[in-house]
Amino acid sequence: MADRTFTLTLGPLQFNWPAQKFVDFYAAVADEAPVDRVVIGELVCSKRAPFYADRIPAAIERLERGGKKVVLASLALVTLERERRAARELFQQTEHEVEINDLALMNWAREETPFSIGPLVNVYNEATLAFLVRRGARRVCLPPELPFASVETIVKASGDLGAAIEVWAYGRIPLAISGRCYHARAHSLSKDSCQFVCEKDPDGLPTKTLEGVEFLAVNGVQTLSYKYANLIGDLDRLAEAGVTSLRLSPHSGDFVAVTKVFADVCASRISPQEGLARLASESPEADFTNGFLFGDRGAAPLAPS
Amino acid sequence: MTARPGLELVCPAGTPAALRGAVEAGAHAIYCGFNDETNARNFPGLNFSRDEMAEAIKFAHGRGAKVLVALNTFPRAGAFWRWSKAVDDCARFGADAVILADLGLLEDSARRHPDLRLHLSVQAAAANADTINFYARAFGVKRVVLPRVLTVQEIAAINREIDVETEVFIFGGLCVMTEGRCSLSSYATGKSPNMNGACSPASHVEYREEGGYLMSRLGGFAIHRVAAGQPAPYPTLCKGVFEAGDYKGYVFEDPVSLDAAALIPQLAEAGVAALKIEGRQRSRAYTEAVVRNFRRALDDYAAGRPIAAGELRALTEGQQTTSGAYRKTWR
Numbered sequence: 001m002a003d004r005t006f007t008l009t010l011g012p013l014q015f016n017w018p019a020q021k022f023v024d025f026y027a028a029v030a031d032e033a034p035v036d037r038v039v040i041g042e043l044v045c046s047k048r049a050p051f052y053a054d055r056i057p058a059a060i061e062r063l064e065r066g067g068k069k070v071v072l073a074s075l076a077l078v079t080l081e082r083e084r085r086a087a088r089e090l091f092q093q094t095e096h097e098v099e100i101n102d103l104a105l106m107n108w109a110r111e112e113t114p115f116s117i118g119p120l121v122n123v124y125n126e127a128t129l130a131f132l133v134r135r136g137a138r139r140v141c142l143p144p145e146l147p148f149a150s151v152e153t154i155v156k157a158s159g160d161l162g163a164a165i166e167v168w169a170y171g172r173i174p175l176a177i178s179g180r181c182y183h184a185r186a187h188s189l190s191k192d193s194c195q196f197v198c199e200k201d202p203d204g205l206p207t208k209t210l211e212g213v214e215f216l217a218v219n220g221v222q223t224l225s226y227k228y229a230n231l232i233g234d235l236d237r238l239a240e241a242g243v244t245s246l247r248l249s250p251h252s253g254d255f256v257a258v259t260k261v262f263a264d265v266c267a268s269r270i271s272p273q274e275g276l277a278r279l280a281s282e283s284p285e286a287d288f289t290n291g292f293l294f295g296d297r298g299a300a301p302l303a304p305s
Numbered sequence: 306m307t308a309r310p311g312l313e314l315v316c317p318a319g320t321p322a323a324l325r326g327a328v329e330a331g332a333h334a335i336y337c338g339f340n341d342e343t344n345a346r347n348f349p350g351l352n353f354s355r356d357e358m359a360e361a362i363k364f365a366h367g368r369g370a371k372v373l374v375a376l377n378t379f380p381r382a383g384a385f386w387r388w389s390k391a392v393d394d395c396a397r398f399g400a401d402a403v404i405l406a407d408l409g410l411l412e413d414s415a416r417r418h419p420d421l422r423l424h425l426s427v428q429a430a431a432a433n434a435d436t437i438n439f440y441a442r443a444f445g446v447k448r449v450v451l452p453r454v455l456t457v458q459e460i461a462a463i464n465r466e467i468d469v470e471t472e473v474f475i476f477g478g479l480c481v482m483t484e485g486r487c488s489l490s491s492y493a494t495g496k497s498p499n500m501n502g503a504c505s506p507a508s509h510v511e512y513r514e515e516g517g518y519l520m521s522r523l524g525g526f527a528i529h530r531v532a533a534g535q536p537a538p539y540p541t542l543c544k545g546v547f548e549a550g551d552y553k554g555y556v557f558e559d560p561v562s563l564d565a566a567a568l569i570p571q572l573a574e575a576g577v578a579a580l581k582i583e584g585r586q587r588s589r590a591y592t593e594a595v596v597r598n599f600r601r602a603l604d605d606y607a608a609g610r611p612i613a614a615g616e617l618r619a620l621t622e623g624q625q626t627t628s629g630a631y632r633k634t635w636r
Contacts, residue, residue, distance in 0.1 A: 077483055079432050079459065087435070103408075104435040106443075122429075122485060122499065124379035127409025145488040145497055146382075153382035175489050176482035176543075178557075179454030180636045186552040191636035207549040207556055210520075210527040216489075218549050218556065223482070225492055291492075297524060298492035 004235050004266045007245040008259065009037040009141070009166060011119075012073035012099075014044055014174065014219060014249060016198040019052040025250065026059040030066035033256045034263035035248065038063050039099050039118070041073035045181075045220045046083045047194070060096070071097045076120045077177045077221070078102045100137075111136040119143055119168055119247065120177070124150065126157035133161040141166040141247050144173045144229065148241070148293045155242040164244045169231040170258060170279075171249025172204060172217055172224040173298065182218040191221075202252040214287065215299075225298060230288035232265055232275045233305045257282050272305070312569070312603050313579035315373065315472060316596045319351040319586055324361045324372075326593040331600030334371035336404060337361065337585065343391045344375045345406075345428055346585040347502030359398045371401035377426035378502045379407045379485075389413050396421045404450070405429075406485055415444040425449040427474070428485030428499070434466035441469050448472055450581065452484050453563070456633045457571045464576030473572060475565050476595060477583025479629055481543050481558040489542045493524035505541045512537060564626035566599070569606050572631075 010029060017025065029038060040059060042049040060070050078087050090098045091108035100109065101118040109115050116139040123129055123140055132140065140163055142151060155165045181191035183198040183205060198205075204217030204224050217224040231238065231246070238246075248259055258279060265275040279288070291300030316332035318324035324335050338344025340352035353361060362372045374395045380388040388407070392414045395403050403421060405411050406428035414423060427450040431437045440446040448470040451460060464471055482489065484498075491497030494509040511522045514533050521529040521540035528540035538544065543557040563583070565572070572580065580603070582595055602612045629635055 077430075077432060077454070077486075078435070079454065084433055084435055102436070103429075103431070103439060104433050106439045107435045120486065122379055122407070124407065124499065125382040125385050125409055127380065127385050127413060128407055129409075131408045131412050143488075145491050145500070150382040173488075173492070175492050176487040178482045179630050180481060180557075182549070182556055186549045186556060188552075190634060192633070201550075205549050207547045210530055210546055210548075212548075213526060215493075215526055215547065223489065223557070292488075295495075297495035298488065299524070299526075 004239050004268065006235070006239070006243070006266050007037060007164065007166070008035040008262055008266070009039060009245055009247045010035045010259065011141075011171070011247045011249040012039045012041055012043040014172070014222065014224070015202055015204065015252075016045070016048045016051075016196065016220065017202055017252075018199065019055055021202070022052045023055050023059065025255070027062055028256050029259075030059070030062040030068065033259040035068060035259050037069045037071055039071045039073045043073050043076050043101060043118075043120075044177075044222045045198070046075055046080065046086065048196070048198075048220075049086075069097070071099050071116060073099050073118065074101045074105050076101045076174075077179075078104045079179070106135065109136055114138040117141065120174060123154070126154055129154055129157060129163065130161055133158075133163045137163060139164040139166060139245065141168065141245070144168040145292050145298060148237075151243065151293065152241045159242065165242070166245035166247050167231065167238065167243055167293070168229050169246035169248060170262070171228055171251055172226070173229050173292070174222060175216070175225055175298075176223040178221050178223070181221050182223065183220045186218060225289070226287065227289040227291075227299060228283070228286045229290065229292070230276070230279060230286075230302065231290055231293070232262065232279055233272045233302070234290055234294065235265060235272060237305060251283070251286075253283055309607050309609065310573050310576075311607055312573055312577065313472075314596070314599055314603055315579050315581040317477075317582055317585040317587065317592060318361075319346065319348075320589065321353065321357045321361050323587070323589045323592045325364060326589040327596045328365050328368050328370045330593040330596035332370055332596050334373055334401070334579070335361075335365055336373040336375050336581070338375040338377075339391055339394075341387070341391075342381070342500075342502050343378055343388050345377045345426070345498050345502045346375075347378070348507070348586055351586060355394055358394070358400075362398050362400055366399070373402045373404055373424060374400045375404040375426065376410065377404050377406045377428045379428075379499045380410055381500065385409065385413075389417075392418065392421070402448070411440070411444040411446070419445075422447050424472070426485070427452055430483045430485045432483065434463045437463065437467045437469060441467065448578065450474075453480055454483055454630050457568060457575050457631050458633075460572070460577060460631075461575035470578035471576070472579035472581050473577050474563060474583055475569070475572070475580040476599065477563060479558070479561065479563040479583075479627065487543075493526050493542060495524075505539070510540055559625060559627075561625040561627045563629050565628045565631055566602055566612065568628060568631055569602060569612060573606065
């Protein structure tokens with residue numbers, strides 16, 4: 001058995017949760033979740049940020065008291081003036097590491113201030129990784145669509161470069177980002193007068209095919225997979241390949257329990273099979289996949305290790 | 306009459322014949338790619354061998370047209386050399402520019418071919434002035450193809466803050482997701498624009514008649530259904546009919562194509578340097594007709610004459626068109 005020592009990273013919340021739910025979630029993570037790093041901040045839509053922005057400082061303080069390393073997330077698609085300003089301001093503070101999800105931020109990134117690269121930046125090969133590491137990236141969460149063979153090759157190169165490589169290990173997978181808001185469109189609204197209808201769907205709005213097959217999940221300007229990535233059964237081969245970090249993406253329900261399952265399997269307190277069974281009972285509605293890494297397509301059924 | 310800014314017409318060519326047709330129809334520049342996974346229109350039977358590319362560049366240069374070679378997929382880990390070699394070949398053939406998206410390939414090309422002009426592909430999705438300035442400073446990129454998420458006003462604002470040229474799509478297929486940041490196709494089929502140069506590939510399409518309907522599927526997922534005997538649109542994932550909550554219909558976008566001919570004056574005033582026609586997968590006849598019409602429209606605009614945009618409508622084959630994100634209401 002490979003040494004399953006992984007850094008566990010809690011990715012930024014992808015959904016529009018009410019401020020109180022946001023506060024309660026990060027309080028529970030701070031106090032109880034066995035994760036090492038917590039990436040916090042608005043990833044998907046800048047219109048959501050004002051609802052909870054004033055709650056972030058207290059959340060960060062509590063997370064740090066709970067022993068977590070806090071990292072600030074950038075927006076995924078920066079177009080508006082205020083979004084550019086917010087992106088710039090992320091690098092004006094030096095107290096916390098920044099996670100770049102739009103390359104606009106490379107303008108202000110400095111080699112002497114280590115930063116990380118999020119899964120929405122296109123790192124498909126060792127040359128791109130080397131470029132980003134030379135510019136100061138210390139950790140890269142790879143794009144979820146990469147097949148395992150690419151992950152192996154990139155991880156091999158990362159060793160010499162001194163960068164940690166993370167993979168998307170749990171949660172609905174970000175598939176696309178757009179200028180258009182599909183949540184608004186599904187409610188016959190425009191993005192500018194969206195009435196924040198995305199708040200109605202704490203895990204995204206499930207989107208079915210004409211035949212009723214669950215396929216995607218709409219999340220404002222973002223489109224996610226319907227299925228949840230779940231690599232709990234693949235930790236040995238990830239560890240053997242040299243992956244050192246796992247990203248768990250927040251969902252509603254008892255997410256602390258999800259993080260505990262990953263920590264338990266990593267520490268070999270329970271078997272991967274038992275871990276999978278526990279994750280299935282925590283989220284009975286979730287349909288799991290490891291298809292991008294190990295199957296012939298992203299939506300492939302969960303394939304046993 | 307005041308002088309109007311000249312616009313470069315950048316036209317697609319999926320074959321040497323289409324390239325010759327586009328040059329003769331008045332294209333200022335042609336974009337095309339090699340017949341492998343290095344370009345984002347990697348379809349069977351399409352694109353250029355090395356010899357054809359060398360020939361095509363000679364042909365275009367002989368008639369005063371430029372050739373821009375798209376190497377705009379993201380190099381596969383462990384096979385980076387294949388993309389790097391393709392850039393070398395473009396430099397050797399005298400291509401006027403290469404159109405790139407990958408950070409690693411941009412750095413490699415800028416270092417090894419300092420005289421080769423670099424354009425930033427739409428697949429890099431540089432959607433704001435800061436990102437564009439980063440690419441310009443880091444790699445000396447000379448032109449940026451803007452992603453189709455911006456309004457004309459936003460494009461004008463970007464042009465005021467950058468020192469490089471911008472190129473925008475004016476006609477043809479329309480991505481509704483930010484280009485180069487979409488894995489919908491690989492989720493359903495395993496093949497993606499970023500990695501394989503193919504979106505919603507024909508190899509994964511299935512049409513089947515079922516109870517009076519013609520169903521189109523992609524990777525087994527039902528995308529579209531029409532009454533039997535009706536023309537079925539190609540099942541491009543983001544133009545499919547889905548059910549999201551109470552909404553049933555085109556969740557992402559109707560099966561429309563982009564036609565922003567009416568916005569030529571506004572785009573020119575916004576400081577755009579070049580207008581791009583989509584459609585490397587189209588026939589020579591189609592390409593020629595579109596190019597001829599757009600060249601006339603640009604000449605009319607430059608001469609201060611009204612633009613006769615109506616003729617272009619016939620080319621969209623009765624399809625619905627949209628001016629996309631250029632108008633804010635699209636969002």
